[in-house]
Amino acid sequence: MSRNSNDQSERLQLTLLDDSLDLLLSAAEAVSRDDGPRSLKEAVLHLGNGVELLVKARIAREHWSLIFADVDKASRDKLDAGDFASVDAPRALNRLEQIVGVPIGGRWNTHLKSLRQQRNRLTHFTATLDTAQTKSLVAKVMAFCVSFCEQQGMATARADDKLSAIHKNLTPLQEFVDHRIQNISANWKDALLWVCPECWQPALVIDGGEVDCKFCKRKADPLELAAVNAEGSIEDCPECDVEQTFVYILRHNGAWEWLCFSCGQGGAGKNYDHCMRCGRMDYAHDDNDGIQVCEECQTYIIERW
Ligand SMILES: [Zn+2]
Ligand SMILES: [Zn+2]
Ligand SMILES: [Zn+2]
Structure with a gap:
């Protein structure tokens, strides 16, 4: 058959x-x-x-x-x-x-x-x-x-x-x-809320160091979160100086932003880039020539003049 x-x-x-x-x-x-x-x-x-x-x-x-x-x-x-x-x-x-x-x-x-x-x-x-x-x-x-x-x-x-x-x-x-x-979301309306890997709710409050979920009470590791969510390179955060937590990611609204998984800083409207002298991430300081150097390097250059 x-x-x-x-x-x-x-x-x-x-x-x-x-x-x-x-x-x-x-x-x-x-x-x-x-x-x-x-x-x-x-x-x-x-x-x-x-x-x-x-x-x-x-x-x-x-x-x-x-x-x-x-x-x-x-x-x-x-x-x-x-x-x-x-x-x-x-x-x-x-x-x-x-x-x-x-x-x-x-x-x-x-x-x-x-x-x-x-x-x-x-x-x-x-x-x-x-x-x-x-x-x-x-x-x-x-x-x-x-x-x-x-x-x-x-x-x-x-x-x-x-x-x-x-x-x-x-x-x-x-x-x-x-x-x-x-x-x-009412209690934490000013903090960055991220999707918790344990309960899948957007309840992970990222607002400086301790990252914990307000829904299921789990703690998350900022380094791990950065590694899981990063689409490209992972940088040291220029806002809180924590290493390897700063990543460039695509948000729900379709915009690409830099975001720190330790302090929650970054976000739209802020321009970050690598310093052209030392390679560190920093705010993009656009001078007249379009040359971007970090504050520390700027001070160094001015002192050397
Ligand atoms: Zn959770
Ligand atoms: Zn940070
Ligand atoms: Zn620099």
Whole structure:
């Protein structure tokens, strides 16, 4: 009997999608139950697995062989028997982007990576989670998955019931998150708020040295934040003199700015550049010849005259 490859891919997609949505729903139920660390841990584990299965469901729709770790070793017999190693999450995302042609986007890639790390920490070590952080993660990942299903035309009749159950669970979570975020942005309206790598909320207050999240209370390392967010070179901050925290980045409004992940200074309207004499970052002092030197070098040059 010959089997149609398209049918096989379609069937596999539906199975994986079904499993994925079950896991997401379990995550939402666990976090709503909130009966201590165990339910929070359960929520993050389900969430991590659920989002990975969703990505696999989408690449399976393209072709069933894409969920094999080694596509060269893919066979229908192995697929039917469930006898194969399946592709890991980073490579599944890569196939989604490179083969299926669905770009996830830099921000989501970072989020999904941090979720994976969190899940791995929970699997292998004892890590601590708090309710706010887990609620935020569940709300964010579920919203991502729901819109991914819709955008990719995966919201079939069979998946619809589960998606609507997810929507029902999402509303109270989203309300909890929105309420907290409103308070935080009102209390910290003058500080630089950045997206926290632990809870994914724009609640990381960067205002001089200590960088901590007002949503999930996690502390972040300015050096690490700079390294993760830098698109180009990382410089020493001319505002607070902390080394390797000053980066040139693309903001949400589409503008490129220099920003320090330690003091939160920089930003639009300020012109920074390398000193043409010593190479340090500084304000761009535009003299008549368009030669830019830092204040220290200016003093040095004037004294030498
Ligand atoms: Zn946080
Ligand atoms: Zn600084
Ligand atoms: Zn200089």
